[in-house]
Amino acid sequence: MKRLRLSGLLLLILCLSLLAIPFWNDRIVRRYIDKIWLHRTNSIEKLHEFEQ
Numbered sequence: 001m002k003r004l005r006l007s008g009l010l011l012l013i014l015c016l017s018l019l020a021i022p023f024w025n026d027r028i029v030r031r032y033i034d035k036i037w038l039h040r041t042n043s044i045e046k047l048h049e050f051e052q
Contacts, residue, residue, distance in 0.1 A: 029036075038050045 038047065041047050041050070
């Protein structure tokens with residue numbers, strides 16, 4: 001029974017950490033948005049699409 005509780009707790013911690021990934025990703029992107037460059041742009045339209 002103790003082993004089952006420990007497994008459940010570890011699974012809960014894993015799920016909560018996986019749910020937090022999008023929030024951390026958005027935070028990192030906002031911090032470094034001016035350092036992100038477009039790679040292999042072959043058209044002006046693609047460049048303007050990236051700027052927006």
